[in-house]
Amino acid sequence: MTPFELMEPQTLQEAVGLLDPDDASVRPVAGGTALMLMMKAGVFAPTRLVSLQHIGAQHSEIGVSGAGELRIGAMATLSALERNTKAAEAFPVIARMLPRLSNVRVRNVACVGGALAHGDPHMDLPPVLAALGAKVSIVGPKESRDVAVDELYTGYYETVVGRNELIADVIVPAMQSRKAAYLKITARSADDWPALGVAVALHADGNTLRDVRLVASAATAMVMRLTEAEKILNGASADDATLKRAGDAAVAEAPIIGDIRGSVAYKRELLRVGVGRAVRQALSSRPTH
Amino acid sequence: MSVARTIHFTLNGRKVSTEIEPHHNLVELLQRFDLFGARESCGQGLCGCCTAVVDGQPVSGCLYFAVMVDGKSVTTVEAFDADGALSKVQQAFIDHGAFQCGFCTPGFVLMTHQLLQDKPNPSDDDIRDYLSGNLCRCAAYPEIIAAVKAAARAGR
Ligand SMILES: Cc1cc2nc3c(=O)[nH]c(=O)nc-3n(C[C@H](O)[C@H](O)[C@H](O)COP(=O)(O)OP(=O)(O)OC[C@H]3O[C@@H](n4cnc5c(N)ncnc54)[C@H](O)[C@@H]3O)c2cc1C
Ligand code: FES
Numbered sequence: 001m002t003p004f005e006l007m008e009p010q011t012l013q014e015a016v017g018l019l020d021p022d023d024a025s026v027r028p029v030a031g032g033t034a035l036m037l038m039m040k041a042g043v044f045a046p047t048r049l050v051s052l053q054h055i056g057a058q059h060s061e062i063g064v065s066g067a068g069e070l071r072i073g074a075m076a077t078l079s080a081l082e083r084n085t086k087a088a089e090a091f092p093v094i095a096r097m098l099p100r101l102s103n104v105r106v107r108n109v110a111c112v113g114g115a116l117a118h119g120d121p122h123m124d125l126p127p128v129l130a131a132l133g134a135k136v137s138i139v140g141p142k143e144s145r146d147v148a149v150d151e152l153y154t155g156y157y158e159t160v161v162g163r164n165e166l167i168a169d170v171i172v173p174a175m176q177s178r179k180a181a182y183l184k185i186t187a188r189s190a191d192d193w194p195a196l197g198v199a200v201a202l203h204a205d206g207n208t209l210r211d212v213r214l215v216a217s218a219a220t221a222m223v224m225r226l227t228e229a230e231k232i233l234n235g236a237s238a239d240d241a242t243l244k245r246a247g248d249a250a251v252a253e254a255p256i257i258g259d260i261r262g263s264v265a266y267k268r269e270l271l272r273v274g275v276g277r278a279v280r281q282a283l284s285s286r287p288t289h
Numbered sequence: 290m291s292v293a294r295t296i297h298f299t300l301n302g303r304k305v306s307t308e309i310e311p312h313h314n315l316v317e318l319l320q321r322f323d324l325f326g327a328r329e330s331c332g333q334g335l336c337g338c339c340t341a342v343v344d345g346q347p348v349s350g351c352l353y354f355a356v357m358v359d360g361k362s363v364t365t366v367e368a369f370d371a372d373g374a375l376s377k378v379q380q381a382f383i384d385h386g387a388f389q390c391g392f393c394t395p396g397f398v399l400m401t402h403q404l405l406q407d408k409p410n411p412s413d414d415d416i417r418d419y420l421s422g423n424l425c426r427c428a429a430y431p432e433i434i435a436a437v438k439a440a441a442r443a444g445r
């Protein structure tokens with residue numbers, strides 16, 4: 001890796017001040033797992049990295065409120081989230097996803113903020129949080145704003161987070177009576193990057209599906225909601241015909257990308273069946289209260 | 290631009306300090322202390338040959354900025370036989386022939402120590418799951434799993 005200047009601010013606001021809105025070679029660094037890969041591959045050569053390692057323990061906190069809302073500080077590691085029993089009880093869909101996200105060593109170092117800000121469409125956390133209706137709070141030099149996770153991504157490795165902004169934390173609304181599932185389809189080992197990710201959260205009102213939030217990743221250039229498929233599912237019952245129509249609608253609306261884990265044609269078929277499977281998995285998940 | 294800084298940390302129980310530039314990773318840092326058990330192989334976080342334990346948690350040294358160990362405690366495979374005796378995990382790996390070339394072994398041994406600390410009686414699934422990020426090119430996997438179970442039985 002080529003040399004760079006490392007800054008180690010003590011607060012989030014100080015970190016924001018060390019970023020540069022006009023210089024793409026200045027980046028914040030959390031765990032550094034994704035950035036180091038890019039630096040080793042020669043696709044990123046920073047002039048300055050602003051480390052978030054010392055901005056204070058409050059930014060690594062994970063808490064579930066009495067009402068069931070989950071707040072995760074951007075600097076919480078993925079393994080801290082995995083081991084947090086309150087979060088796991090309140091959001092089983094997150095707890096089930098994490099053990100298949102990469103390996104123990106990466107999860108020990110990678111941070112939730114890094115997992116959200118990186119913008120690689122293959123990542124597992126963003127689709128799940130998007131389906132759950134989570135929001136990130138983004139802090140800039142002058143003001144903070146909240147952005148829904150499903151509106152965070154604008155393209156392949158592109159997000160709405162400005163060069164001089166930082167994700168401070170993410171808030172996941174209470175599960176209440178919702179059910180959720182994340183289908184991670186891998187073409188190689190179980191913990192590999194997915195060929196397709198489908199996340200869904202919904203209310204089951206008897207046999208009728210309501211408030212369905214359906215999100216695709218990995219097969220698409222960015223994490224995205226499948227709104228046409230959602231329209232078919234909302235108000236319908238989850239029978240074979242409906243799920244098939246929803247799968248077809250998803251394939252029609254999603255811009256699919258091919259990569260070494262699957263061609264476009266292969267991923268289209270994965271998505272076609274994946275939508276129905278994810279909905280069925282959500283329906284059969286045990287309620288959280 | 291890149292400025293070397295002095296970091297202080299505990300290395301295998303000993304307090305040490307050194308100057309390091311920010312672009313160096315943990316494997317490079319350990320080499321300065323003549324510790325070669327963690328070695329860079331894939332360089333991408335996938336294989337575990339570069340495993341070191343930082344504040345009780347295994348990390349991939351190849352994807353870990355050296356400066357991040359400042360103030361922390363680092364354990365490498367060399368800690369286990371510092372007193373001249375092999376650890377129970379190391380002995381179990383030998384007893385079960387859980388390697389051929391041995392290149393991956395320090396990583397597997399460190400990960401096994403860590404697994405048994407978290408789960409003293411791991412199931413086969415626990416073992417496979419925990420060690421899924423460690424690759425053995427000689428494919429000694431069946432023997433490795435047998436060794437992990439034997440080490441669990443022996444208690445560490
Ligand atoms: C071997 C391997 C396998 C992997 N497999 C998977 C997998 O199966 N599924 C999966 O989801 N992921 C996988 N990953 C990716 C992993 O999840 C990411 O590397 C990790 O989440 C990034 O977190 P980090 O803290 O290390 O980020 P960093 O590398 O520090 O940063 C990543 C990006 O986010 C920016 N950033 C970091 N924090 C903030 C913040 N608070 N605000 C704004 N921007 C910020 C950085 O500037 C950088 O652009 C894998 C990684 C490796 C090395
Ligand atoms: S060399 Fe670090 S994980 Fe392979």
Ligand code: FES
Binds near residue numbers: 387429
């Ligand atoms: S023993 Fe040769 S790589 Fe594992």
